[in-house]
Amino acid sequence: xxxxxxxxxxxxxxxxxxxxxxxxxxxxxxxxxxxxxxxxxxxxxxxxxxxxxxxxxxxxxxxxxxxxxxxxxxxxxxxxxxxxxxxxxxxxxxxxxxxxxxxxxxxxxxxxxxxxxxxxxxxxxxxxxxxxxxxxxxxxxxxxxxxxxxxxxxxxxxxxxxxxxxxxxxxxxxxxxxxxxxxxxxxxxxxxxxxxxxxxxxxxxxxxxxxxxxxxxxxxxxxxxxxxxxxxxxxxxxxxxxxxxxxxxxxxxxxxxxxxxxxxxxxxxxxxxxxxxxxxxxxxxxxxxxxxxxxxxxxxxxxxx
Ligand code: PAF
Numbered sequence: 001x002x003x004x005x006x007x008x009x010x011x012x013x014x015x016x017x018x019x020x021x022x023x024x025x026x027x028x029x030x031x032x033x034x035x036x037x038x039x040x041x042x043x044x045x046x047x048x049x050x051x052x053x054x055x056x057x058x059x060x061x062x063x064x065x066x067x068x069x070x071x072x073x074x075x076x077x078x079x080x081x082x083x084x085x086x087x088x089x090x091x092x093x094x095x096x097x098x099x100x101x102x103x104x105x106x107x108x109x110x111x112x113x114x115x116x117x118x119x120x121x122x123x124x125x126x127x128x129x130x131x132x133x134x135x136x137x138x139x140x141x142x143x144x145x146x147x148x149x150x151x152x153x154x155x156x157x158x159x160x161x162x163x164x165x166x167x168x169x170x171x172x173x174x175x176x177x178x179x180x181x182x183x184x185x186x187x188x189x190x191x192x193x194x195x196x197x198x199x200x201x202x203x204x205x206x207x208x209x210x211x212x213x214x215x216x217x218x219x220x221x222x223x224x225x226x227x228x229x230x231x232x233x234x235x236x237x238x239x240x241x242x243x244x245x246x247x248x249x250x251x252x253x254x255x256x257x258x259x260x261x262x263x264x265x266x267x268x269x270x271x272x273x274x275x276x277x278x279x280x281x282x283x284x285x286x287x288x289x290x291x292x293x294x295x296x297x298x299x300x301x302x303x304x305x
Contacts, residue, residue, distance in 0.1 A: 002088055003092070005092055008093065008094070008097075010097065027153045028052055029153070030048065030147075036077070037086070038195050040187035042085060043184055043185070055092070055093075057093075058095040067133070067134065076197060102146075118140035118141045119137060120139075121174075123170060131248050139167070144171065154182060159184060193214060202275075205244070212242040219234040220232065220252070228262070231268065235270070245274060246272060246273040248271035248278065252287075253301075266285050267285060268283055
């Protein structure tokens with residue numbers, strides 16, 4: 001039998017519910033989300049439970065991480081279903097605050113510079129940060145606020161948002177936040193599409209087309225033994241086979257999102273639009289450069305103009 005999680009909507013309720021568990025020495029695990037929960041989120045909850053005595057999930061559609069022309073208004077809000085998924089996964093406590101609880105002095109994109117916010121540094125100016133200026137300022141600011149409110153011992157984030165995970169690790173390190181960060185594997189649909197709350201925007205044709213992202217990343221993985229350029233062109237050839245895809249970027253990098261190594265572990269990342277829905281995905285990739293073909297390489301990023 002599953003028990004419905006206790007719902008905290010205010011800072012005070014959350015603090016009250018956590019206080020006695022902390023006093024009893026419970027290790028608190030935290031999964032921050034924007035709701036519209038799916039099996040990918042469930043795997044983050046299970047991962048958190050492996051590292052903590054008590055798992056807290058937050059559900060908060062953070063306005064600060066959406067650009068003025070992005071999908072904040074239409075972002076799915078499905079609290080009842082989300083609580084059901086938390087319940088099914090044994091989560092005892094959900095924090096679902098209103099915007100004014102997190103931003104008590106109000107929120108507007110124009111006014112945000114009047115507040116104290118987290119500046120994510122240069123890693124936030126590439127890839128998704130280049131396509132979505134200010135996005136990572138919003139992500140890190142809300143994650144820092146949520147860490148302050150929940151005070152977790154450990155927090156779990158998905159590797160699907162690889163750049164977000166890298167930036168959260170950097171924030172925790174650079175701001176000396178006492179929380180352990182765990183990156184959990186990306187969960188995929190049977191046809192390989194990475195699970196995402198935004199997949200529900202796709203119509204059937206777009207949903208079918210979106211599987212090209214997974215095929216492109218896997219094609220690159222298969223060719224990576226012949227060098228970075230071979231891997232890149234294998235991915236590009238798959239991506240260009242799907243006429244409805246509007247490529248934002250394809251990037252082959254090191255694990256730190258810097259320059260891809262000639263040999264060794266790296267990352268391949270892609271972002272593309274299907275209609276008005278922007279999806280991202282990434283995978284680990286192991287590069288090997290056959291003798292005599294070394295390149296003068298830099299970070300290999302392909303962008304549509
Ligand atoms: O990955 C997300 O869902 C969001 O970016 C996060 C980390 C919950 C911050 O709003």
